[in-house]
Amino acid sequence: MAIYIQSISQISIQEPLCDNWFESPIYHRQRYVSSIEPNYKQYINPMSSRRMGRILKRAVTTSLNVLQGRKGNEIDAIITATGLGCIENTEKFLYSMLENNETLLTPTYFIQSTHNTISSQIALELKCNNYNSTYVHRGISFESALFDAFLQFKLNKITNALVGAHDEMTKDMFTLYDKIGYWKKGDICVETLRKSETLGSFSGEVAVSSFLSNEKNEDSICSLAGMNILHKPTKEKLEETLKRLLEENNLTLSDIDAVLVGHSGDKENDEVYSKTKENLFNDIPFVWYKHLFGESFSMSGLGFYIGATCLKKNIIPKHLVFDSPKEILNPKHILIYNHFQNSEHSFILLSKC
Amino acid sequence: MNDILVTAMGILTGLGLGKDETLQSLINQNSAIGELKHLNTIHSSLPVSEVRLSDKDMLSLLNYNPQNPLTRTTLLGMLALREALEQAKIDKDTPKRIAFISGTTVGGMEKNEEFYLEFFQNNSKDEYISLHDCAASTQDIADYFGGFDFITTISTACSSAANAIILGANLIKAGYVDIAVVGGTECLSKFHLNGFNTLMILDKEACKPFDKNRQGLNLGEGAAYIVLEGMESAKERGVEPICKLSGYANTCDAFHQTASSPDGQGAFLSMKRALEDSGLSAEDIDYINAHGTGTDNNDSSEASAIKRVFGENPPYVSSTKSFTGHTTSAAGSVESVISILALKNNFIPANLNFKTPMEDVDLVPAQRTIQLPNIKHIMTNSFGFGGNDSSCIFSKII
Numbered sequence: 001m002a003i004y005i006q007s008i009s010q011i012s013i014q015e016p017l018c019d020n021w022f023e024s025p026i027y028h029r030q031r032y033v034s035s036i037e038p039n040y041k042q043y044i045n046p047m048s049s050r051r052m053g054r055i056l057k058r059a060v061t062t063s064l065n066v067l068q069g070r071k072g073n074e075i076d077a078i079i080t081a082t083g084l085g086c087i088e089n090t091e092k093f094l095y096s097m098l099e100n101n102e103t104l105l106t107p108t109y110f111i112q113s114t115h116n117t118i119s120s121q122i123a124l125e126l127k128c129n130n131y132n133s134t135y136v137h138r139g140i141s142f143e144s145a146l147f148d149a150f151l152q153f154k155l156n157k158i159t160n161a162l163v164g165a166h167d168e169m170t171k172d173m174f175t176l177y178d179k180i181g182y183w184k185k186g187d188i189c190v191e192t193l194r195k196s197e198t199l200g201s202f203s204g205e206v207a208v209s210s211f212l213s214n215e216k217n218e219d220s221i222c223s224l225a226g227m228n229i230l231h232k233p234t235k236e237k238l239e240e241t242l243k244r245l246l247e248e249n250n251l252t253l254s255d256i257d258a259v260l261v262g263h264s265g266d267k268e269n270d271e272v273y274s275k276t277k278e279n280l281f282n283d284i285p286f287v288w289y290k291h292l293f294g295e296s297f298s299m300s301g302l303g304f305y306i307g308a309t310c311l312k313k314n315i316i317p318k319h320l321v322f323d324s325p326k327e328i329l330n331p332k333h334i335l336i337y338n339h340f341q342n343s344e345h346s347f348i349l350l351s352k353c
Numbered sequence: 354m355n356d357i358l359v360t361a362m363g364i365l366t367g368l369g370l371g372k373d374e375t376l377q378s379l380i381n382q383n384s385a386i387g388e389l390k391h392l393n394t395i396h397s398s399l400p401v402s403e404v405r406l407s408d409k410d411m412l413s414l415l416n417y418n419p420q421n422p423l424t425r426t427t428l429l430g431m432l433a434l435r436e437a438l439e440q441a442k443i444d445k446d447t448p449k450r451i452a453f454i455s456g457t458t459v460g461g462m463e464k465n466e467e468f469y470l471e472f473f474q475n476n477s478k479d480e481y482i483s484l485h486d487c488a489a490s491t492q493d494i495a496d497y498f499g500g501f502d503f504i505t506t507i508s509t510a511c512s513s514a515a516n517a518i519i520l521g522a523n524l525i526k527a528g529y530v531d532i533a534v535v536g537g538t539e540c541l542s543k544f545h546l547n548g549f550n551t552l553m554i555l556d557k558e559a560c561k562p563f564d565k566n567r568q569g570l571n572l573g574e575g576a577a578y579i580v581l582e583g584m585e586s587a588k589e590r591g592v593e594p595i596c597k598l599s600g601y602a603n604t605c606d607a608f609h610q611t612a613s614s615p616d617g618q619g620a621f622l623s624m625k626r627a628l629e630d631s632g633l634s635a636e637d638i639d640y641i642n643a644h645g646t647g648t649d650n651n652d653s654s655e656a657s658a659i660k661r662v663f664g665e666n667p668p669y670v671s672s673t674k675s676f677t678g679h680t681t682s683a684a685g686s687v688e689s690v691i692s693i694l695a696l697k698n699n700f701i702p703a704n705l706n707f708k709t710p711m712e713d714v715d716l717v718p719a720q721r722t723i724q725l726p727n728i729k730h731i732m733t734n735s736f737g738f739g740g741n742d743s744s745c746i747f748s749k750i751i
Contacts (some may be wrong), residue, residue: 065749078605083486085487091651093544093548094462094466094469094544095528097466097547098466098469100471102394102395105547107548107550107611110547110548110552111610112610113460114738115508116458116508116510116737116738116739117738119509119605119653119739119741120607120610120738120739120740121739123605123740124607124608124609124610125608128413129604129605129607129622130605132509132603132604132605132740132741133507133509133603133741135490135505135506135507136487136507136508137487137491137504137505137506138486138488138492143507144505147505148520148523151520151524151527152523154527155523155526157523176472176485177477177482179472179482180482181647184473228529229503230502231453231495231502231504233502274446281407297486299631308460343492344504
């Protein structure tokens with residue numbers, strides 16, 4: 001039972017709805033960067049657009065972009081990952097409640113404050129009555145959403161799925177997460193992120209939608225060959241899981257062209273990747289992306305997009321290769337390895353189809 | 354062969370701590386809906402179903418002195434989970450691949466709303482910042498017990514726990530874990546009490562699901578987890594199955610962010626597809642534990658959908674939210690535990706406070722506890738904001 005990525009699209013702190021970052025990435029220096037907004041008019045009529053927060057506009061736009069006219073019950077599952085959900089509306093309702101001591105409240109912001117507002121709004125736009133769910137587990141939110149779809153493909157419950165990762169970062173949330181060490185203290189640059197001498201990274205935003213199908217056609221970008229998620233695995237357990245994942249696909253470690261990792265410039269975060277490299281990956285080149293896209297709970301959704309884009313373009317550009325300043329030509333298999341605070345670990349294997 | 358068994362469960366709601374207290378309250382028709390005690394709000398006249406234990410009581414029951422603060426959602430979850438794990442004979446050394454999947458929506462809001470303004474003024478409450486998001490409770494609960502190989506958090510508002518059950522079953526069927534501990538936890542917060550209040554769907558008296566004169570819902574809080582396991586694993590470990598999860602489905606109403614469609618399309622599809630998944634026919638279902646919030650909109654819509662699936666003579670229907678209040682993200686597992694207790698003990702729980710049938714849909718719920726000779730199959734519905742509708746069917750093992 002094979003699964004193919006048919007289409008994948010992003011709105012982030014790089015140029016939206018395109019792959020311009022591939023040739024000419026933007027290197028940000030600020031530690032708090034908001035997404036570059038595309039022109040939404042092409043996707044959402046202005047009436048509905050006014051009622052939607054930023055996160056909803058981005059989610060609907062990337063979804064419609066990858067669905068390319070598919071709608072309604074043609075889509076078997078809509079699954080969304082979001083670490084903080086519609087946090088802007090949550091804050092608005094919360095502030096209003098605290099400032100007016102639980103009086104004078106209106107329901108508008110409450111209605112659009114829940115995490116599942118995103119998946120629901122997409123279903124509303126598409127008029128899709130099928131499977132609909134939302135995963136909210138911090139840095140492993142995206143893998144959880146993808147795993148849900150993956151399992152349902154395996155069990156023949158679905159033939160296609162729209163899987164997305166969406167997170168916005170408000171000023172207030174940035175300030176709060178700054179207080180507990182999520183962000184670097186001054187301006188950032190690629191070299192400081194590469195060296196990981198201090199804690200924290202820089203804040204980005206995420207909107208990624210992918211359309212997956214069990215049918216291969218000329219649009220298929222690559223295949224989702226396998227995946228797994230582990231909670232606090234031992235070194236042996238991690239190794240064993242990787243071994244099984246490779247065996248299931250008749251591969252050995254030497255077939256993997258690159259390991260795409262969530263190296264973010266945060267010392268503690270990055271040490272886990274270095275250690276796993278020593279234990280499992282030896283000489284396989286590491287590829288990174290958070291130096292271009294920043295950090296966010298569902299950021300690994302962008303990792304998935306980047307892995308797929310590299311396989312589509314048959315090249316991993318030099319600016320993504322972590323260890324050596326050399327591009328990787330004709331990659332066939334990219335392994336995405338992500339962890340969150342050394343608690344949740346995941347593997348996603350993407351293969352050329 | 355591929356049966357998904359329920360081998361244990363744990364529950365904590367306003368009805369009490371554990372299956373026994375819950376069962377007694379249900380049979381004796383003792384509702385937990387009453388006065389607010391713990392939540393500090395100006396809306397204290399609104400009836401709710403609060404867990405009687407304070408945070409301090411819960412820590413002492415857990416015999417736990419944590420280094421970092423925990424949210425009430427987390428503590429509720431820990432107590433419910435402890436009961437489930439003890440019954441399942443699972444501890445951190447159980448040599449099986451075990452998943453823990455928890456549903457929640459409000460997350461740490463109950464602490465966040467207390468300290469939010471202070472966060473920006475000084476550093477004294479900073480240890481609460483990381484408790485705000487939904488995953489915090491799952492993570493803290495998993496850390497407390499240990500031994501899980503996979504954890505995640507689902508948030509589909511009031512159907513969150515039902516969707517945790519569905520993911521757990523799929524994980525076992527696809528062979529990625531042997532055991533899945535699934536459910537949800539949610540405490541009351543000012544945030545969602547006020548949210549529901551602005552929507553004008555809170556009844557100022559005890560809720561009256563499916564009654565013509567219903568005025569809305571009462572919020573509740575609680576947690577419940579069930580342990581799902583394949584036959585092989587249960588046999589090997591020597592645990593006695595309670596029942597099986599024979600079918601399930603998740604659908605979306607795709608009608609409105611907070612309102613249900615008049616004909617209950619999402620609810621209709623979730624019940625119909627759960628039946629298809631189980632291989633049972635509508636006539637096989639002995640009892641439907643309805644979502645039945647007590648709001649004008651939900652109950653009409655759900656009743657219409659029940660009629661569309663089950664015809665003019667549906668099986669017994671009741672909403673046990675008249676006992677527990679609406680436990681929001683935990684409702685899916687709270688009501689699954691209640692349904693399984695009913696299945697095992699052969700009774701239909703009452704739909705309290707019902708007096709007058711609705712005019713638009715002819716559906717009269719069970720109004721008192723009804724003992725039956727043998728209940729074989731039960732369906733439980735969990736519907737949420739955003740039209741996230743899920744149905745699960747539990748069956749006796751014959």
